[in-house]
Amino acid sequence: MTSVQSKVVAVVAVLAAVAVVVPHTGSFVILLTTRALAFSILVMSVDILLGFTGLASMGQAAYLGIGAYLTAILATRYHFGLGDDFWLVIVLAMLCGAVLAAFFGLFAMRASGVYFLMITLALGQCVWGLAYRWNSLTGGDNGINLSQRPRFFGIDLANEVTFFYLVFAIFAASLLVMYVFVRSPFGRSLVGIRERELRMKILGYNTWLHKYIAFIIAGAFGGLSGVLWAPANEAVVKSYRSKYGKVPSYFSESNYTTAMMIDDVMKQTGGKWPGAEAFIAKMAALHVDAPRGPLSFDDMRNVVQNVYIKKVEKTKLFGYDKPELWDVVIKTYPNVSQFWTYGKDAFLKQPVYSRDFPPCKFCE
Amino acid sequence: MGEILGAQFWLIQAFNGISYGALLFLVGSGLSLIFGVMRIVNLAHGSYFLLGGYVALTVIWTTGSWALAIPVAAVSIAVLGLVMERVFLRPLGFDPLRQVLLTVGFAFLFQQAALDIWSGNPFDINPPAALSRSIAVDGLHLPVYRIFMIVVAIVIGLSLWLVMEKTRLGATIRATVDDAEMARGVGINTSLISTLIFGLGAFLAALGGVIGGAFLGVYPGLDFEMLPIAFAVVIIGGMGSLGGAAIGALIVGLADNFGKALFPEVSYFTLYAPMALILAVRPTGLFGRE
Amino acid sequence: MSEQPRTGGGQPVLELRGLSKTFGGLRAVRGVSLAIMPGDRKAIIGPNGAGKTTLFNLISGIFPASSGQVLMYGRDVTSWPSHRRTAFGMARTFQVTSLFPKLTVLDNVLLAIKGRRTSKFVMWRPLSTYRDVYDKARHLLHGAAFLDRANTEVRYLSHGEQRQLEIVVGLASDPDILLLDEPAAGLSSGESAEMARFLQKLDRRTALLLIEHDMDILFDVASDIAVLHFGEVVESGPAERIRSSTKVQEIYLGTG
Numbered sequence: 082m083t084s085v086q087s088k089v090v091a092v093v094a095v096l097a098a099v100a101v102v103v104p105h106t107g108s109f110v111i112l113l114t115t116r117a118l119a120f121s122i123l124v125m126s127v128d129i130l131l132g133f134t135g136l137a138s139m140g141q142a143a144y145l146g147i148g149a150y151l152t153a154i155l156a157t158r159y160h161f162g163l164g165d166d167f168w169l170v171i172v173l174a175m176l177c178g179a180v181l182a183a184f185f186g187l188f189a190m191r192a193s194g195v196y197f198l199m200i201t202l203a204l205g206q207c208v209w210g211l212a213y214r215w216n217s218l219t220g221g222d223n224g225i226n227l228s229q230r231p232r233f234f235g236i237d238l239a240n241e242v243t244f245f246y247l248v249f250a251i252f253a254a255s256l257l258v259m260y261v262f263v264r265s266p267f268g269r270s271l272v273g274i275r276e277r278e279l280r281m282k283i284l285g286y287n288t289w290l291h292k293y294i295a296f297i298i299a300g301a302f303g304g305l306s307g308v309l310w311a312p313a314n315e316a317v318v319k320s321y322r323s324k325y326g327k328v329p330s331y332f333s334e335s336n337y338t339t340a341m342m343i344d345d346v347m348k349q350t351g352g353k354w355p356g357a358e359a360f361i362a363k364m365a366a367l368h369v370d371a372p373r374g375p376l377s378f379d380d381m382r383n384v385v386q387n388v389y390i391k392k393v394e395k396t397k398l399f400g401y402d403k404p405e406l407w408d409v410v411i412k413t414y415p416n417v418s419q420f421w422t423y424g425k426d427a428f429l430k431q432p433v434y435s436r437d438f439p440p441c442k443f444c445e
Numbered sequence: 446m447g448e449i450l451g452a453q454f455w456l457i458q459a460f461n462g463i464s465y466g467a468l469l470f471l472v473g474s475g476l477s478l479i480f481g482v483m484r485i486v487n488l489a490h491g492s493y494f495l496l497g498g499y500v501a502l503t504v505i506w507t508t509g510s511w512a513l514a515i516p517v518a519a520v521s522i523a524v525l526g527l528v529m530e531r532v533f534l535r536p537l538g539f540d541p542l543r544q545v546l547l548t549v550g551f552a553f554l555f556q557q558a559a560l561d562i563w564s565g566n567p568f569d570i571n572p573p574a575a576l577s578r579s580i581a582v583d584g585l586h587l588p589v590y591r592i593f594m595i596v597v598a599i600v601i602g603l604s605l606w607l608v609m610e611k612t613r614l615g616a617t618i619r620a621t622v623d624d625a626e627m628a629r630g631v632g633i634n635t636s637l638i639s640t641l642i643f644g645l646g647a648f649l650a651a652l653g654g655v656i657g658g659a660f661l662g663v664y665p666g667l668d669f670e671m672l673p674i675a676f677a678v679v680i681i682g683g684m685g686s687l688g689g690a691a692i693g694a695l696i697v698g699l700a701d702n703f704g705k706a707l708f709p710e711v712s713y714f715t716l717y718a719p720m721a722l723i724l725a726v727r728p729t730g731l732f733g734r735e
Numbered sequence: 736m737s738e739q740p741r742t743g744g745g746q747p748v749l750e751l752r753g754l755s756k757t758f759g760g761l762r763a764v765r766g767v768s769l770a771i772m773p774g775d776r777k778a779i780i781g782p783n784g785a786g787k788t789t790l791f792n793l794i795s796g797i798f799p800a801s802s803g804q805v806l807m808y809g810r811d812v813t814s815w816p817s818h819r820r821t822a823f824g825m826a827r828t829f830q831v832t833s834l835f836p837k838l839t840v841l842d843n844v845l846l847a848i849k850g851r852r853t854s855k856f857v858m859w860r861p862l863s864t865y866r867d868v869y870d871k872a873r874h875l876l877h878g879a880a881f882l883d884r885a886n887t888e889v890r891y892l893s894h895g896e897q898r899q900l901e902i903v904v905g906l907a908s909d910p911d912i913l914l915l916d917e918p919a920a921g922l923s924s925g926e927s928a929e930m931a932r933f934l935q936k937l938d939r940r941t942a943l944l945l946i947e948h949d950m951d952i953l954f955d956v957a958s959d960i961a962v963l964h965f966g967e968v969v970e971s972g973p974a975e976r977i978r979s980s981t982k983v984q985e986i987y988l989g990t991g
Binding site for chain 1: 797816817818821822826827829833834837838842845846847850851852854855856857858860861862865904
């Protein structure tokens with residue numbers, strides 16, 4: 082037993098060292114470690130399936146994907162999970178991971194050995210394919226930009242160190258949970274199944290059920306890893322600044338977004354020029370998740386986008402450690418069209434550039 | 446979407462699907478044979494495809510000859526495959542997980558090597574002018590190159606079939622696929638057959654890469670894009686079956702094309718979902734043997 | 736999960752009615768009928784290839800039967816999966832030792848005991864906190880004189896020790912009937928005698944059905960014997976009668 086004890090001591094020592102040392106290094110190391118810790122949760126879930134149960138599943142990354150995309154979509158489209166409700170996102174992601182695994186498990190568990198390997202590969206590819214192609218939901222291969230991290234119970238996770246501690250804490254909790262799990266009667270049954278499944282059946286274990294449950298649990302932890310992994314990515318701002326030495330301006334954002342839109346259309350046509358009319362039609366039908374927020378076009382091909390009311394403040398943003406002058410968003414009006422709140426017909430009936438429309442409330 | 450889904454649309458898409466299927470047959474038949482004979486899950490197969498394209502590019506840049514590029518690329522990658530099998534895979538024995546890990550490791554290695562040697566820029570392989578035209582058939586404009594792809598696939602398919610069914614070597618291979626232990630029992634050198642088949646698989650994949658290079662391009666990431674599609678072909682058509690590979694390639698080619706044209710947002714899903722379903726019902730694939 | 740069988744009531748703990756199994760063209764087991772009452776000690780003998788292990792596989796649910804029935808306490812369990820039969824009181828050992836080689840002796844027994852308890856699904860508590868399971872395991876190992884080797888990995892035990900442990904593992908699930916597939920397989924004559932003594936000391940309430948070739952064990956342990964030949968029961972009755980039966984001798988000498 083002492084070899085187990087010495088392993089535990091070693092692991093705890095290393096983790097303690099990481100927790101103490103990393104916050105004093107630069108932001109690159111902090112973010113890297115944060116991502117590594119989030120990823121480690123996925124790795125541990127794979128170990129439960131592969132190492133303990135002997136199930137070589139090649140599609141476990143799909144659960145990280147589900148968790149990450151769920152977090153990103155909820156944050157950017159529904160403005161959900163950016164405050165105290167972040168914990169709810171965590172729970173939802175684990176639930177989604179579990180449900181997806183429960184569904185996939187029904188297919189995967191029909192096979193064993195090499196075929197199990199391949200069917201889990203195929204299932205993982207299904208999720209990848211959806212994420213890659215379902216442009217309107219997932220942003221395709223542009224992805225979704227998560228420019229904010231949540232303010233969680235008053236703790237601002239935009240600060241890298243704070244976010245690191247949160248991820249570290251969840252990682253440590255997951256490690257502890259799994260440590261108990263593999264020592265529990267259920268966990269030991271998985272080892273038995275790996276060693277001699279037939280023997281286990283004869284001993285009274287419903288081995289299919291045990292494997293299925295393990296599969297679902299691994300999916301849940303995969304989802305968890307995704308939630309933590311998504312916000313650990315650098316914002317577009319950060320990478321631009323580090324590359325060009327200055328903060329992206331209005332012009333650089335529009336150019337970037339325009340290039341993104343052209344790229345999107347050309348992807349749809351497989352790189353072949355579709356002709357001017359088709360190109361325009363495709364571009365007008367785009368829904369883009371640009372750095373400025375979600376963007377689309379109305380039927381007159383004017384832009385529909387968010388309008389931000391900003392205030393100049395001296396503050397710390399985007400994880401930079403010194404306070405600087407930034408435009409801070411104090412209110413967002415989502416999806417504003419050229420007609421604002423006036424209906425299209427009402428607006429178009431009005432004369433162009435009239436001083437009388439809309440009516441002035443505070444004139445004499 | 447506002448596009449007219451008339452007869453022309455369906456015919457063109459069907460033709461595109463068939464020609465894409467021709468390319469997939471080259472990639473898939475190699476993988477199917479490898480799995481059928483050796484029960485090896487070769488995740489470096491997509492890399493063979495990509496490297497075939499890259500080597501062909503180098504040949505074209507140095508000699509200017511597209512015709513020369515084809516055999517040179519295919520043979521050199523075949524040699525690569527032979528070495529990989531002999532030196533690295535053979536010692537592992539039958540252990541699907543280790544095979545997967547080894548071949549995936551090589552796939553990443555090849556990917557990085559390709560980036561280092563040929564840079565990250567995407568390239569096109571330009572076929573001779575004769576093949577770059579279109580011919581008009583019944584009001585439809587069909588690219589000659591796609592017809593070429595179909596012809597190549599048919600020629601290769603027929604040659605493979607002839608060898609398998611009508612020659613002694615073919616009989617030896619079929620025996621090894623059927624029951625390797627029995628084959629050894631009657632004096633067949635199964636280890637030689639295994640190496641040969643692996644080399645052949647790599648040859649076919651690389652050939653696909655050269656021919657596909659004019660059509661898909663040659664760029665980083667193509668290896669891992671092509672790999673799951675090749676697996677889809679093998680799984681749908683059945684492992685170890687050439688006829689199955691042909692049918693699987695056709696189905697995947699058509700499904701992929703129609704999927705992209707009709708449901709672009711879920712096009713990969715329409716490919717992988719049936720694959721998962723088929724595996725769930727018949728783990729060895731539609732025409733596979735176990 | 737753990738179904739409680741009806742004890743007593745005069746029902747056989749295990750009954751086979753016309754049990755058959757065909758593999759393609761091969762009829763491995765043909766219309767075997769057998770009844771075992773609680774506490775019985777029966778044996779099945781027959782030349783190699785007679786279908787004995789296949790019969791055991793049918794009884795324990797590893798193969799589905801082609802026709803016929805398997806009943807436990809009058810309940811038709813023919814379509815039940817193996818784990819359900821175990822929950823109902825059946826246990827089985829294998830001719831080729833089927834223990835967990837890299838786990839310790841104690842771990843093997845713990846897994847076996849847990850197999851019949853619903854707490855095998857518990858994920859939030861280490862197994863080591865189940866005092867009663869550990870006590871029972873130690874009790875079993877003590878009874879079989881294995882307690883001193885509780886923490887040895889099974890792969891380091893001798894073949895004879897493993898065969899004995901195989902039976903202890905079978906007993907750990909508190910079976911009403913224990914199927915023993917050639918417990919003396921591969922044992923030397925000294926180890927055989929020890930195995931015979933070991934089996935004789937087993938709880939009289941547990942019915943035993945064993946397949947065996949070893950004469951010592953056979954006649955020390957079994958009170959009734961059924962003879963299987965080409966998948967059929969050709970003779971059955973008290974051990975002494977079978978021992979002196981000329982028909983049985985002919986079968987074994989190959990002239991039958």
